[in-house]
Amino acid sequence: DQQVKQNSPSLSVQEGRISILNCDYTNSMFDYFLWYKKYPAEGPTFLISISSIKDKNEDGRFTVFLNKSAKHLSLHIVPSQPGDSAVYFCAASVPSGTYKYIFGTGTRLKVLA
Amino acid sequence: DVKVTQSSRYLVKRTGEKVFLECVQDMDHENMFWYRQDPGLGLRLIYFSYDVKMKEKGDIPEGYSVSREKKERFSLILESASTNQTSMYLCASSLHGTGGGGKLFFGSGTQLSVL
Numbered sequence: 001d002q003q004v005k006q007n008s009p010s011l012s013v014q015e016g017r018i019s020i021l022n023c024d025y026t027n028s029m030f031d032y033f034l035w036y037k038k039y040p041a042e043g044p045t046f047l048i049s050i051s052s053i054k055d056k057n058e059d060g061r062f063t064v065f066l067n068k069s070a071k072h073l074s075l076h077i078v079p080s081q082p083g084d085s086a087v088y089f090c091a092a093s094v095p096s097g098t099y100k101y102i103f104g105t106g107t108r109l110k111v112l113a
Numbered sequence: 114d115v116k117v118t119q120s121s122r123y124l125v126k127r128t129g130e131k132v133f134l135e136c137v138q139d140m141d142h143e144n145m146f147w148y149r150q151d152p153g154l155g156l157r158l159i160y161f162s163y164d165v166k167m168k169e170k171g172d173i174p175e176g177y178s179v180s181r182e183k184k185e186r187f188s189l190i191l192e193s194a195s196t197n198q199t200s201m202y203l204c205a206s207s208l209h210g211t212g213g214g215g216k217l218f219f220g221s222g223t224q225l226s227v228l
Contacts, residue, residue, distance in 0.1 A: 009153070034216070043117070043203055043219030044156070089155060091217075100171070101217060103148075105155035 003027050004092050006104035014112050019077040021107050023090035026071065030092035034101070035064060035075050038087045047088075048075070080111045116140070119204050119220035126227050132191040134223050136204030143208065145187035146217065147171075147179065150201040162187055194227045201225075 005024045013019045023033075031052045036044035050057040050064045050073070057064050063076045077084055087106045094100040120135035138145065146161040148171075158171030160179040168179050176198060180188045187206075191198055201224050205217040 004155075006155075036217075036219075041122075041221070043205075043221050044217075045219070046216045049216070091156075100158060100161070101146075102158075103156035105153055 002105070004090060004102045004104040006088075006090060006107050008107050009105070010108040010110070012110045012112060013080045015082055016079045019075075019080045019084065019109055019111065021075040021077075021088050021090075021109065023073045023075075023104055024071060025073075025092055027092070027094075027102075028068075028071065029095055030102075031095045032093040033064070033066060033073050034091045034093070035062075036089045036091060036103075037084075038089065038106070044089060077109075080109075082111050082113050085109055085111045117204055117206055117218050117220035119202075119223050121223050122221065124223055124225045126191075126194050126225065128195060128227060130191075130194045130227075132194050132225065132227075134189040134191075134202055134204075134225070136187045136189070136220055137185050138187075138204075138206040138218070139185065140206065140208070140218070141184065142206035142218075143184075144206060145181065146205040146207075147177075147187065147189045148203045148205065149173070150203055150222070156203065159189065194225075196227050199225060199227045 034049040035047040037047050038044040048062045066073045087108045089106045090104045091101045117138045147159040148156040162168045162181040178190045201222050203222045204220040
């Protein structure tokens, strides 16, 4: 049972436009949500996170929005750059004591120059 | 910067072999994790450890074991490799447990092929 879902396996966006990556989850007990970026042949790197008590977190070109009632979060990248082309994973952390992160299946973003 | 180092980038093993994947982190992190990444399945947790000699099963522990004799080192062991264990293996570490947004720091991965 996939608790964290990324329903779009791929997304193509023109350089300079907005990229929106989506993630849905089923467990209302998740307390933190994180986004990771992964280039080929490299490990994932942390991008941005949001606590379940917030609805928005911004860091430069990256903004994460959380809609708890819909159990949905999204990552906005504005403006998109060719270097943003990568696979993006959303992850949710299980409340403390279990040390677990649940990852989605990933969305491959391609930013076209 | 945190560095998580996995000993091999590519490994080719035969069915039935015992396989050791090694991971070392240099930031004195308490928590270490082993994930595998497969197309369409994302990252799935195999085992994690929150202290020396302590370990917990993740979501897919079958066919794997782990060892953590020193804080900086976390080893994944495939007791008898099978073809369905062909995958990208990712080691990670974190300073805090989850429930505080503790970030995971990943190694570059080991692509294991079992023939």
